[in-house]
Amino acid sequence: MEKMTRRKALGLAGSAGASIFVARRGLPKALDALATENAAAATAALTPTMTEGPYWIDELLRRSDIRANTSSATNNAGALQDGVPLALKINVFDADSGNKAVNGAHIDIWHANAYGLYSDEGSQQVGGGTSASNTKGQNFLRGYQVTDDDGAVRFTTIYPGWYSGRAIHIHVRVRTYDSGGNVATNYTTQIFFADAANNSVLSGAAPYNTRTPATDPTTDENDNVLTSSAVATNVVSASGSLARGYEATFNIYLSGVKGVTTAADSSDTAVSATLASARATKAANGARSVVLSVRADETLTATAKVVRGTKVLGKATGRLTAGMHTLKVGIGHGVAAGTAKLQLVLADAAGNTKTLTRTVRF
Numbered sequence: 001m002e003k004m005t006r007r008k009a010l011g012l013a014g015s016a017g018a019s020i021f022v023a024r025r026g027l028p029k030a031l032d033a034l035a036t037e038n039a040a041a042a043t044a045a046l047t048p049t050m051t052e053g054p055y056w057i058d059e060l061l062r063r064s065d066i067r068a069n070t071s072s073a074t075n076n077a078g079a080l081q082d083g084v085p086l087a088l089k090i091n092v093f094d095a096d097s098g099n100k101a102v103n104g105a106h107i108d109i110w111h112a113n114a115y116g117l118y119s120d121e122g123s124q125q126v127g128g129g130t131s132a133s134n135t136k137g138q139n140f141l142r143g144y145q146v147t148d149d150d151g152a153v154r155f156t157t158i159y160p161g162w163y164s165g166r167a168i169h170i171h172v173r174v175r176t177y178d179s180g181g182n183v184a185t186n187y188t189t190q191i192f193f194a195d196a197a198n199n200s201v202l203s204g205a206a207p208y209n210t211r212t213p214a215t216d217p218t219t220d221e222n223d224n225v226l227t228s229s230a231v232a233t234n235v236v237s238a239s240g241s242l243a244r245g246y247e248a249t250f251n252i253y254l255s256g257v258k259g260v261t262t263a264a265d266s267s268d269t270a271v272s273a274t275l276a277s278a279r280a281t282k283a284a285n286g287a288r289s290v291v292l293s294v295r296a297d298e299t300l301t302a303t304a305k306v307v308r309g310t311k312v313l314g315k316a317t318g319r320l321t322a323g324m325h326t327l328k329v330g331i332g333h334g335v336a337a338g339t340a341k342l343q344l345v346l347a348d349a350a351g352n353t354k355t356l357t358r359t360v361r362f
Helices: 006-014 034-043 194-205 228-234
Strands: 019-022 044-048 084-093 106-109 142-146 150-157 170-176 183-193 240-241 245-255 274-284 290-296 302-307 311-320 323-331 339-348 355-361
Touching: 006 194, 019 274, 084 106, 142 245, 170 245, 183 194, 183 228, 183 245, 274 339, 274 355, 290 302, 290 311, 290 339, 302 323
Parallel strands: 084 245
Antiparallel strands: 019 044, 019 245, 084 150, 106 142, 106 170, 170 183, 240 245, 274 290, 290 323, 302 311, 302 339, 311 323, 339 355
């Protein structure tokens, strides 16, 4: 069962000044654009922000296909998750501006694999015969996309599996930024599927059907996050089959959107940044860190890891604007002195990435 921490409560309180609207269902394709907007406004329903849960990690991975570990993962790099394919489309609209599409919103999704496991977690709730809960150093089934002119993003993923205490679901975070690179709008919610669709996948396809019980013991009706009033707004229809996979669409209507940064031009093909230096430091209290000096020539997201073999010794993430920046990666007290590798992954708004590495000694 996902628990509300003080940090999560503060995060929800900070976003209380705006509302999320989610369309109840798709509209006939024959309607023209104006009729579609009016119909969407009429059928939209206020939906509460839902908890981000204990498995949120800001991996800063801009990608549409989230099924595999990236090549930069420190454990099982490139490994693909087995499961029934799911093509997920998310549309974001601004209800305050006549349901205008929100261009430039960052949409993160993250969810469990067929065995009910999230990536990059040292321990987690499992069930159904799954016991290997340590997935540190992996980043499967996590990623973000930036909405286009139609307010849309698309993900290629797999149908999620279940874990103890929760109905099958996908987490969604919507963020916009101001001109200084600061988060201006921040919402989280969750996508659910009908129990019938869940049961069909879990009992009819491998590797889901290797677990006992085959179906999710927590249904939509008794899930502790999905309230009865949110069923109409957060349970989506999945069309397709076990053989060819499923498709689903989730429409989000936001009120109070601020600081939207539009997506970068598609002609942008490179990340403009340099790693000026990386050095190990030791504080008076014995705390050790690797300090990076990074010059960014554009707005970037940064993920810095210090690794030794497959073990991550420290990690830091941040958002960089143009200019010089200092990033600090803390090293645990129990880590033995010696050499390690620094991995700095930089991503720009166009989806380009750049990985810089250095050998450090502490």
